[in-house]
Amino acid sequence: MNERILRVLEFHKIIDQLVAHAATSIGKDYAANLKPSSNIQQVIQLQKETDEAAQIIRLNKTIPLGGITDIRPSIKRSEIGGTLSTTECLDVANTIYGGRQVKTFVENLEEDLPIFKELVSAIIPLRDLEIQIKSCIDDHGYVMDSASQKLRGLRSTIRTLEARVREKLENYTRTNSKMLSDSIVTIRNDRYVLPVKQEYRGSIGGIVHDQSASGQTLFMEPKAVVDLNNQLQETVLNEKQEIDRILKELSEQIALEADALNDNVRILAQIDFMHARALLGNQMKAVKPEMNDEGIIQMKQARHPLISMDEVVPNDIEIGKEYTSIVITGPNTGGKTVTLKMVGLCTLMAQAGLRVPALDGCRLAVFDEVFADIGDEQSIEQNLSTFSSHMTNIVEIMKQVDHKSLVLFDELGSGTDPGEGAALAMSILDEVIAREARVIATTHYPELKAYGYNRENVINASVEFDVESLQPTYRLLIGVPGRSNAFEISKRLGLDSSIIERAKGLIGLDSKNVENMIASLEESQLSAERDYQRAHEVLMESESIREELEKEWKQIQNKREEIYKRAEDKAEKAINKAKEEAEAIVEQVKQMKTNVDIKEHEWIDAKKRLEGAMPKLASTQKPKQVKTSSEKNDLKPGDEIKLLSVNQKGEVIKEINEKEYLVQVGIMKLKVKRDEVQLLGKPKQSYEKPITTIKGSNYHVSTELDLRGERYEDALLKLEKYIDDSLLAGYPQVSIIHGKGTGALRKGVQDFVKKHPNIASSRTGENGEGGSGVTVIKFK
Template identity: 80%
Template sequence: MNERVLRVLEFNKIIELLVGHAATSIGKDFASNLKPKPEINEVIQLQKETDEAAQIIRLNKAIPLGGVTDIRASLKRSVIGGVLSTEECLDVANTIYGGRQVKVFIGNLEDELPILKGLVERITSLRDLEQQIKSCIDDHGHVMDSASQKLRSLRSTIRTLEARVREKLEGYTRTNSKMLSDAIVTIRNDRYVLPVKQEYRGAIGGIVHDQSASGQTLFMEPKAVVELNNQLQEAAIKEKQEIERILKELSGLIAAEEISLYENVTVLAQIDFMNARALLGSQMKATMPLMNDKGIIKMKQARHPLISADEVVANDVEIGKDYTSIVITGPNTGGKTVTLKMVGLCTLMAQSGLQVPALDGCELAVFKEVFADIGDEQSIEQNLSTFSSHMTNIVDIMKHVDDKSLVLFDELGSGTDPGEGAALAMSILDEVVGRDARVIATTHYPELKAYGYNRDNVINASVEFDVETLQPTYRLLIGIPGRSNAFEISKRLGLNEGIIERAKGLIGVDSKSVENMIASLENSQISAEKEYEKAHEILLESEKVRADLEREWNELQNKREALYKKAEEKAEKAINRAREEAEAIVETVRKMKSNVTIKEHEWIEAKKLLQDAKPNLSSKKEKSMQQQTKEKNALKPGDEIKLLTVNQKGEVLEKVSDKEYLVQVGIMKVKVKREDLQLLGKQKQTFEKPITTIKGSDYHVKTELDLRGERFEDALLKLEKYIDDSLLAGYPRVSVIHGKGTGALRKGVQEFVKRHPSIASSRPGANGEGGSGVTVIEFR
């Protein structure tokens, strides 16, 4: 982007705010070098990064970036063999720790944050290097005694020698205090000395290291401590050498991890940069814009980013879809230039990955270039007038503008003869509009009020002015050109009405018509906005009522589901209990069958137990089931039924009337009303031939069992029950239809038959009986 445009639109002030939100020095570097990007994919990626960081802020959490510093220069020095200072080594350790904290923090977040979580995956912990540095250097940047055994020994020696030197010198202060300017022990040139009066120089003896400004005090090292001071100096030199060795070793360890450390710093700076952008957006109450490359700008309640929230007026701005150019007219200080700058600055911010101060769902375009001719930039040095300055900028703009450009003209054509200026403004607009650029221009010229009505892709706009208060409202009115309001303002200020009326008579008829039309449009728009606000309130209330109804309906459905579930659980328990009882009954019958003789009362008792094992459903539910059965299933001859009055199974023989059927129950044939019958199963078709029904003395079961389509386990359960029922009915033989298929069900049936004690033999069906798809069973 052109640097002049960035300066004119005050993008540098946005950068200053952004830098203030960065937590690290390298993050501040990233922020200070931020520039708008011309490629839509790059812009969308930046916006996604900012939005992820904003999600963390919305959770009232903060990324822990404390302690992270820019260690890139230190890394370069360590790689070329330089010895890092204690502070530099400590910065490396703190940066390693900070990176690990950031990695843990983001890794523990439950939200979907693919970009941030992908970044922290690149951070290397380097815990060993951090511990080695921290074990040698304390938080104040001092090398600790524990850094090496030699350093510990040297410092112990130094402390011992210092104590001996001080002891000797303090003896002088006690016995020769009259010779001293002050009874203290001090240091000069790294050696312990005494402040001796000039006249006692010879009495004390020793080496003079310094003197006071007046010359009356000499800082002397007595002969008695010269040797001790020498030893102390030697120990101090060895200490320094050992510290250098330790720092050199640490520098080598840091250099060995240069790639990982550089990557850590780069990632942390990027995260800090993302976080700074999100913090700026939060401060401005901004939102993430939807980006497009079609030149469409659509912002609801957009605000200028640099005007305080107490003073700024939000406006709706739309361009690029129905029209590509907006011409804004209206009085001075009405907010035209602010609107122009707001659109330009929000565009630059969006293309830099920053969120914009507008309502959710705002849309902005990515432009290759943003051009702006705003303000009076006349130059005395270059001898340029206001008009010449504007023309110089416009000439430069016209050289580069195309369909990927946003052009902002402030007071187009001003600074010269109004007639010529208006004509020139319209010609320039025609050229830029013809190149399909997006254009927003402000002007005073009344000739341009009609420009939007005579050109395609151009619309008029104005800034609202309150005649009652004589103050601008700063609201942008799209579709309505501005009017001068000169007569109304003059009247409010007290100008004689006669003068005003004469002035009205002097203006042309066309001008009066245009002003009346503009006034009518303004009134219509204000009325429409009020109606819209009222309709919006009603819509919000309706949505609230709908939400309440949906919530209550969902609660009702949940309660209903809970009741159904409870009923199903109860029914399942009853069925399981009945199944257990039925199994016990079948086992009893098997034992009875093995006896030589079976007494009649024993059979009756076993049948009664089997019937009693059925779950006891409520009469209401049973009647409901009967009603559904009557409505949905008409009875036909051959259908299995249950006679409810005696609780016995039977078969329909024929239909007597719509309400009466002839049925056979056991050995009895009776006429029964339809409501006393419950359908158990429709008449089945035979596999190859009609099903033959054989009736025992008091039991009813068919001579064929069809297992096709059943699951394996369910099929075997049905087979077991069918065999028991057939034995009770006294059949000599029965047929089991299992189909051919994969053979799994046929094999399972045959194995079951072999194990059953009451089955004498079995064989595949003959050609007329269904072939290998049927197994014929002979009972003992």
């Protein structure tokens, strides 16, 4: 872009604000050099970068950019063999640390930020170099004793020598205080000295290093400490040489990582630059524009970026679809020039990757060039009048303008004869429009008010003026040319009505007709805006009612969920209580089973207690069953079922009638209806031999247990339960089918049988009983 255009549209003021938002010196350099791009792909990429940074700001998170400095000059010096200072080395370490912090911060963000995450993935941590520098130099830039063993030793020697020198000199201050101007030990030329009175110079003896302004005090180094001071100075020199060696070594290590460090600095500068663009947009309450290369500009409630939000009047602007040119007419100080600058500056900002102050959904075009002839650039040195200055700019614009240009003309054709100026303005507009450029022009000439009605792709606009208050409203009215308002203003200011009427008679009929037409258009525009405002208010009220209804519905849903939750909690407590009672009953039954003489009434009483332990829950919704005609009486004794009310498996004992069945669930027998159970499967044939079923003591259990295919632990658990059930059923003997296999399961069964107190004996099955694959048990 032409530097003059950037200056005229005050783009540099936007850059100043952007620089202020950058956190690092390298980020500020990037911001200061920002220029609009005419490459649409590059502009789209810049806008994506800014948008990602804006997402981080919306999360109320701050990128940790502290401690990062521009270390590129230091890196360059290290590469050519220079020795860096402690401050420079520390800046390198801090920048490495800052880069690692930024990398961790971005990687931990859950948002989808592909650009940021790709950038930080290229940051090289360089942890070893940072540790090496920090182990030698503290946060204040001081080389620590731990930097090397030699340095530690030298500094220990320095402290010892200093102590000895001070001790000797302090002896002088105590024994010869009358010879001293002050009883202190001080330093001159890096050597410890005493302030000796002039008349005692010979008495003290030694080397004079300085004297006071009056000459009455000499700063002398007594002979007794000369050698110690010499040793001290030599050691200090050695210390400096060791520090230089350490810094040289660190500089060499930095030079080895020069490429990685430069890459890190570049990435961190880019991240800071992106973040600064997002911060500026956030400050302006700006939005991401949708970019196009079709010359289309559509902005709703757009604001001039450099005018305070408390003062600026937002306006809608559209160009490039139905029309390519806008001619704005209206009085001075009405906001025409501000509108021109707003469109131009927003376009430049968007092409530089910055957000624009408007409502969401705005569209802006990428132009190869933005041309502007705004303001009076009259030059005394060049002997140019206002008209000549404008025409000089316009001549240069006409040499370059094409279909990829945005052209802004302020007061086109002004500064010369009105008739000629108007004709020239229309001719210039015709030429620019013919080249398919996008044009916005302001003018005072009444001839241009009719221009938009006689040309394709051109529309009139004006800035509104309030005749009652005699003040501009700064509102832009698209489609309505501006009125002069001269008669109305004069009348409001008190000019005699007869003079105004006489003036009206002097203007031509055409002018009257144009003014009447403009007045009608203004009234229509205002009426349409009032209707729109009323419709918008109704829409907002409807939205508010809808949101309120949604809120109430959500509260109802939450309340219903809460009721369900309370019901579930109550049911769970009832079930848990039932389980506890059932476990107590089972435990009692286990104790009772050891007694052979169980009384019938005790057994019946325990069974009733177990049935009574089941919770009586009122189900709010019965489980849905898809019934078919074949399912009406589909349950048979032995079928495996699930009792839906407690979600437990069981077995059908018998059919009571067409609707009710007696089922066994665990050790409980229950009478249930057909829709309270779900059929899981028919009984399996577990062995070649028919299984006989014996019912003893009203308890139903098979006389055989098939353990084949079971895991060892599961098999023993099933065996233990089966033995208990068989004892309760009153069987004299049962058969355990374990198969032959490896013999592990058979041995486990036989070991269990031997230890059981209620088993009298056991034997291997005979040929007709399954042979060694079966163990027959007899109970006591």
